[in-house]
Amino acid sequence: MYVIHLRYTGALAEIDEALDAHRLYLERQFEAGVFIIAGPKVPRDGGIILAAAIERDRLDAIIAEDPFSQQRLAHYDIIEFKATRLAPGMNLPQSL
Template identity: 70%
Template structure:
Protein backbone atom coordinates (compact mmCIF):
# COMPACT_ATOMS: atom_id res chain seq x y z
CA UNK A 1 0.00 0.00 0.00
CA UNK A 2 1.26 3.50 -0.75
CA UNK A 3 0.53 7.05 0.30
CA UNK A 4 1.11 9.53 -2.54
CA UNK A 5 1.47 13.01 -1.10
CA UNK A 6 1.39 15.75 -3.72
CA UNK A 7 1.74 19.51 -3.57
CA UNK A 8 0.24 21.32 -6.54
CA UNK A 9 0.30 24.82 -7.87
CA UNK A 10 -2.77 24.77 -10.12
CA UNK A 11 -5.98 22.75 -10.49
CA UNK A 12 -6.85 20.94 -13.72
CA UNK A 13 -9.92 19.02 -14.83
CA UNK A 14 -7.52 16.58 -16.51
CA UNK A 15 -6.17 15.65 -13.04
CA UNK A 16 -9.69 14.70 -11.91
CA UNK A 17 -10.12 12.55 -15.03
CA UNK A 18 -6.78 10.88 -14.27
CA UNK A 19 -7.97 10.11 -10.72
CA UNK A 20 -11.25 8.67 -12.03
CA UNK A 21 -9.39 6.40 -14.47
CA UNK A 22 -7.30 4.84 -11.70
CA UNK A 23 -10.18 4.60 -9.20
CA UNK A 24 -12.09 2.65 -11.86
CA UNK A 25 -9.01 0.46 -12.43
CA UNK A 26 -8.91 -0.35 -8.70
CA UNK A 27 -5.45 1.17 -8.09
CA UNK A 28 -6.51 4.27 -6.16
CA UNK A 29 -8.65 3.51 -3.12
CA UNK A 30 -8.87 6.94 -1.47
CA UNK A 31 -8.02 10.55 -2.42
CA UNK A 32 -8.69 14.06 -1.29
CA UNK A 33 -7.28 17.53 -0.67
CA UNK A 34 -4.99 18.34 2.23
CA UNK A 35 -6.00 21.12 4.60
CA UNK A 36 -4.94 23.82 4.06
CA UNK A 37 -5.49 23.23 0.37
CA UNK A 38 -1.87 23.10 -0.77
CA UNK A 39 -2.04 19.66 -2.34
CA UNK A 40 -3.65 16.30 -1.92
CA UNK A 41 -3.22 12.71 -0.80
CA UNK A 42 -3.88 9.54 -2.79
CA UNK A 43 -3.92 6.04 -1.31
CA UNK A 44 -2.98 3.32 -3.81
CA UNK A 45 -3.02 -0.42 -3.26
CA UNK A 46 -2.47 -3.74 -5.01
CA UNK A 47 0.27 -2.56 -7.37
CA UNK A 48 4.03 -2.85 -7.65
CA UNK A 49 6.08 0.31 -7.07
CA UNK A 50 7.54 0.50 -10.60
CA UNK A 51 4.04 0.38 -12.13
CA UNK A 52 2.83 3.00 -9.64
CA UNK A 53 5.69 5.29 -10.70
CA UNK A 54 4.50 4.93 -14.31
CA UNK A 55 0.93 5.79 -13.27
CA UNK A 56 2.04 8.85 -11.28
CA UNK A 57 4.03 10.04 -14.32
CA UNK A 58 0.72 10.03 -16.29
CA UNK A 59 -0.85 12.61 -13.98
CA UNK A 60 -1.31 15.90 -15.87
CA UNK A 61 0.09 17.66 -12.79
CA UNK A 62 3.31 15.64 -13.20
CA UNK A 63 3.47 16.08 -16.97
CA UNK A 64 3.11 19.86 -16.68
CA UNK A 65 5.43 20.04 -13.64
CA UNK A 66 2.62 21.48 -11.50
CA UNK A 67 3.09 19.11 -8.54
CA UNK A 68 5.78 17.47 -6.45
CA UNK A 69 5.18 13.86 -5.35
CA UNK A 70 6.42 12.01 -2.27
CA UNK A 71 5.49 8.32 -2.30
CA UNK A 72 5.71 6.29 0.90
CA UNK A 73 5.14 2.55 0.95
CA UNK A 74 3.58 1.14 4.09
CA UNK A 75 1.91 -2.04 5.26
CA UNK A 76 -1.38 -1.54 7.07
CA UNK A 77 -1.47 -3.89 10.05
CA UNK A 78 -4.33 -2.40 12.06
CA UNK A 79 -7.67 -0.94 11.05
CA UNK A 80 -10.43 0.81 12.96
CA UNK A 81 -13.66 -1.18 13.43
CA UNK A 82 -15.74 -1.15 10.26
CA UNK A 83 -12.81 -0.51 7.92
CA UNK A 84 -11.63 -3.13 5.42
CA UNK A 85 -8.41 -3.45 3.44
CA UNK A 86 -8.84 -3.30 -0.36
CA UNK A 87 -9.23 -6.82 -1.75
CA UNK A 88 -5.88 -7.13 -3.60
CA UNK A 89 -4.03 -6.12 -0.42
CA UNK A 90 -6.14 -8.21 1.95
CA UNK A 91 -5.28 -11.42 0.04
CA UNK A 92 -1.54 -11.06 0.60
Protein backbone atom coordinates in the same frame (compact mmCIF):
# COMPACT_ATOMS: atom_id res chain seq x y z
CA MET B 1 0.03 0.30 0.20
CA TYR B 2 1.24 3.79 -0.49
CA VAL B 3 0.63 7.29 0.76
CA ILE B 4 1.26 9.73 -2.07
CA HIS B 5 1.82 13.29 -0.91
CA LEU B 6 1.49 15.90 -3.67
CA ARG B 7 2.98 19.32 -3.10
CA TYR B 8 2.01 21.91 -5.69
CA THR B 9 4.94 23.51 -7.48
CA GLY B 10 2.81 25.54 -9.89
CA ALA B 11 0.62 28.54 -9.21
CA LEU B 12 -2.95 27.82 -8.11
CA ALA B 13 -4.20 29.31 -11.39
CA GLU B 14 -2.18 26.64 -13.24
CA ILE B 15 -3.47 23.94 -10.89
CA ASP B 16 -7.04 25.06 -11.52
CA GLU B 17 -6.50 24.92 -15.30
CA ALA B 18 -5.30 21.30 -15.06
CA LEU B 19 -7.83 20.22 -12.40
CA ASP B 20 -10.46 18.72 -14.72
CA ALA B 21 -7.83 16.55 -16.43
CA HIS B 22 -6.40 15.57 -13.03
CA ARG B 23 -9.86 14.54 -11.81
CA LEU B 24 -10.38 12.34 -14.89
CA TYR B 25 -7.00 10.75 -14.19
CA LEU B 26 -8.04 10.09 -10.57
CA GLU B 27 -11.34 8.61 -11.72
CA ARG B 28 -9.54 6.14 -14.02
CA GLN B 29 -7.27 5.03 -11.18
CA PHE B 30 -10.20 4.60 -8.78
CA GLU B 31 -12.04 2.51 -11.39
CA ALA B 32 -8.89 0.40 -11.86
CA GLY B 33 -8.74 -0.20 -8.09
CA VAL B 34 -5.36 1.47 -7.69
CA PHE B 35 -6.42 4.58 -5.76
CA ILE B 36 -8.44 4.17 -2.57
CA ILE B 37 -8.70 7.70 -1.13
CA ALA B 38 -7.79 11.10 -2.57
CA GLY B 39 -8.33 14.72 -1.68
CA PRO B 40 -6.79 18.16 -1.35
CA LYS B 41 -4.78 19.22 1.67
CA VAL B 42 -5.93 22.06 3.93
CA PRO B 43 -4.58 24.62 3.29
CA ARG B 44 -4.72 23.94 -0.45
CA ASP B 45 -1.04 23.48 -1.23
CA GLY B 46 -1.23 19.90 -2.50
CA GLY B 47 -3.10 16.68 -1.97
CA ILE B 48 -2.99 13.16 -0.55
CA ILE B 49 -3.69 9.87 -2.33
CA LEU B 50 -3.86 6.45 -0.71
CA ALA B 51 -2.96 3.73 -3.22
CA ALA B 52 -3.27 -0.04 -3.16
CA ALA B 53 -0.34 -2.41 -2.82
CA ILE B 54 1.08 -2.68 -6.34
CA GLU B 55 4.60 -2.88 -7.73
CA ARG B 56 6.45 0.41 -7.23
CA ASP B 57 7.42 0.57 -10.92
CA ARG B 58 3.76 0.35 -11.86
CA LEU B 59 2.86 3.10 -9.39
CA ASP B 60 5.61 5.33 -10.77
CA ALA B 61 4.24 4.81 -14.30
CA ILE B 62 0.72 5.66 -13.11
CA ILE B 63 1.93 8.85 -11.41
CA ALA B 64 3.72 9.85 -14.61
CA GLU B 65 0.29 9.85 -16.32
CA ASP B 66 -1.09 12.51 -13.93
CA PRO B 67 -1.56 15.84 -15.74
CA PHE B 68 -0.06 17.55 -12.69
CA SER B 69 3.08 15.45 -13.19
CA GLN B 70 3.17 15.92 -16.95
CA GLN B 71 2.86 19.69 -16.59
CA ARG B 72 5.34 19.76 -13.68
CA LEU B 73 2.75 21.29 -11.37
CA ALA B 74 3.36 18.99 -8.38
CA HIS B 75 6.12 17.15 -6.57
CA TYR B 76 5.28 13.64 -5.33
CA ASP B 77 6.56 12.08 -2.10
CA ILE B 78 5.68 8.39 -1.96
CA ILE B 79 5.65 6.42 1.28
CA GLU B 80 5.15 2.66 1.15
CA PHE B 81 3.67 0.97 4.20
CA LYS B 82 2.16 -2.34 5.18
CA ALA B 83 -1.36 -1.95 6.52
CA THR B 84 -1.79 -4.22 9.54
CA ARG B 85 -4.73 -2.65 11.39
CA LEU B 86 -8.03 -1.29 10.19
CA ALA B 87 -11.02 0.31 11.87
CA PRO B 88 -13.98 -2.04 12.47
CA GLY B 89 -16.30 -2.32 9.49
CA MET B 90 -13.67 -1.39 6.91
CA ASN B 91 -11.97 -3.75 4.47
CA LEU B 92 -8.39 -3.69 3.25
CA PRO B 93 -8.13 -3.65 -0.54
CA GLN B 94 -6.64 -6.74 -2.10
CA SER B 95 -3.26 -6.46 -3.83
CA LEU B 96 -3.59 -5.88 -7.54
